[in-house]
Amino acid sequence: MDQTERMRVDLIGVTPELGTVLERLTRAGGRPVIVGGSVRDALLGTPSNDVDVECYSLSYRDLTEALADLGRVDLVGASFGVLKYTTDTLDVDISLPRRDQKVGIGHRGFEVDVDHTLSFVEASARRDFTINAIGWNPATGELLDPHAGRADLEARVLRHVSNAFGEDPLRVLRGVQFAGRFDLTFHPDTAELCRSMFDTFHQLPVERVWGEWKKLGSLAVRPSRSLQAMRDCGWLDHHPDLTAIEGVPQDPRWHPEGDVEVHTAEAVDAAAAWCDIRGIDGDDRMLTVLTTMLHDLGKATHTQIQPDGRITSYGHAEAGVEPALRFLRSIGAPSELISKVGPIVREHMCVACAPESVTLAAVRRLARRLAPASLVEWARVVEADHLGRGSASHAGITDRWLQLAEAADVAGGVVKPHLKGEMLTALGLLPGPQFAQIINASRDAQDDGVIHNHDTAVAWAAQYVADHGLA
Numbered sequence: 001m002d003q004t005e006r007m008r009v010d011l012i013g014v015t016p017e018l019g020t021v022l023e024r025l026t027r028a029g030g031r032p033v034i035v036g037g038s039v040r041d042a043l044l045g046t047p048s049n050d051v052d053v054e055c056y057s058l059s060y061r062d063l064t065e066a067l068a069d070l071g072r073v074d075l076v077g078a079s080f081g082v083l084k085y086t087t088d089t090l091d092v093d094i095s096l097p098r099r100d101q102k103v104g105i106g107h108r109g110f111e112v113d114v115d116h117t118l119s120f121v122e123a124s125a126r127r128d129f130t131i132n133a134i135g136w137n138p139a140t141g142e143l144l145d146p147h148a149g150r151a152d153l154e155a156r157v158l159r160h161v162s163n164a165f166g167e168d169p170l171r172v173l174r175g176v177q178f179a180g181r182f183d184l185t186f187h188p189d190t191a192e193l194c195r196s197m198f199d200t201f202h203q204l205p206v207e208r209v210w211g212e213w214k215k216l217g218s219l220a221v222r223p224s225r226s227l228q229a230m231r232d233c234g235w236l237d238h239h240p241d242l243t244a245i246e247g248v249p250q251d252p253r254w255h256p257e258g259d260v261e262v263h264t265a266e267a268v269d270a271a272a273a274w275c276d277i278r279g280i281d282g283d284d285r286m287l288t289v290l291t292t293m294l295h296d297l298g299k300a301t302h303t304q305i306q307p308d309g310r311i312t313s314y315g316h317a318e319a320g321v322e323p324a325l326r327f328l329r330s331i332g333a334p335s336e337l338i339s340k341v342g343p344i345v346r347e348h349m350c351v352a353c354a355p356e357s358v359t360l361a362a363v364r365r366l367a368r369r370l371a372p373a374s375l376v377e378w379a380r381v382v383e384a385d386h387l388g389r390g391s392a393s394h395a396g397i398t399d400r401w402l403q404l405a406e407a408a409d410v411a412g413g414v415v416k417p418h419l420k421g422e423m424l425t426a427l428g429l430l431p432g433p434q435f436a437q438i439i440n441a442s443r444d445a446q447d448d449g450v451i452h453n454h455d456t457a458v459a460w461a462a463q464y465v466a467d468h469g470l471a
Helices: 016-025 038-042 059-065 120-124 149-155 163-167 170-182 186-198 198-203 205-218 223-232 260-275 284-296 321-330 336-346 360-370 375-387 401-406 423-428 435-446 454-469
Strands: 029-033 054-056 072-077 082-086 091-095 098-102 109-114 136-139 142-146
Touching: 016 029, 016 054, 016 059, 016 091, 029 038, 029 170, 038 136, 038 149, 054 120, 054 149, 059 072, 059 082, 098 120, 120 223, 136 223, 142 423, 149 163, 163 186, 170 205, 170 223, 186 198, 205 284, 223 260, 223 284, 260 284, 284 321, 284 336, 284 375, 321 336, 336 360, 360 375, 360 401, 375 401, 423 435, 435 454
Parallel strands: 054 091
Antiparallel strands: 029 054, 029 136, 072 082, 082 091, 098 109, 136 142
């Protein structure tokens, strides 16, 4: 049923400059409609600055001529019917309505038919989910919703527009990240359709897979919803390191919330909330969320039930590094991210000692073991771990570590060794293997606070050389 509504409301804030563009298109005989994510986000109460326009009843030439004297118009996607309109203060994509026809394998195997005479009902049928197939006519205030996307938003449901959804495997992963971003679940029919597409996952270029995971880590307000969506549609089976933690028990004294899967879901949501409350976004948020999602993978192989009934997972932090890195490589994560995740996973249990026993030396050594990750990045994941424990959740587990890290000036990373090779040369030593031996030893002395500047480094080195007969 066509669920077009006459809202007569200012659903999306149209700036005067964008208003001029829309008015010019209308005067040329077109019918510009704001489409896609900006309409969805406005209905969710989270307005977006990124507005996309689809213009009906005008050709490429008509569009270009209508806007040429206002700003720059570039054809950036001829095969997809996309123009980019740019001025010093406005950047907007303007597309023409189109049909898509599957002609090959993968998400690129489509033949596109750009047709400015299509109706909104026809053009919106190519969209993936009903929540993304809503349009808004800024001239009339009409909400164009032929696929009941608004009702699905209110019901927090992800439902495919048509069976053409099955032609593009990337849409499954888009649904997964939408589930986490907007707290949605797959409609049962859509989950079943996704399950039927299981074997198409390997058609996707790894960079496109990473694009969806990056959005999940950067934007998902409830990342656990994304994991559940993958579970519901069967696609989590593409990542056996994630499925391996399902049903793995934990000691209820420390984890009353349940098994490792339940803990991971609670912790990853806590990680997202922790970041959002503190304004941590972009790559920093992504690192926190994804590392928290992976921090306990080692429990799949290192959990044991002791004769007295206790459940232990000794060594799981170290054992979790390889499966975490294996998963990240499989989704195309960049090397900079991978290099930080490993050390954080390996060291996430070092807070088990009593806070009052933490020393400056311990903090300095941790900073070195975490490199290239920082203590601040580590602390976010550790806090999320301890906030994802049901009735045993608590914050502030890393406070003492961070206080000492600030005092030692290592919160943001490792302080470089004070002892340099030229200092050893000045002591009469010739460059050779002993240089590395001495400088490595100096790091321990620096961690212990014996070395803290140039002069103490030289004095320590002179004594070390004398004690070890290296002169």
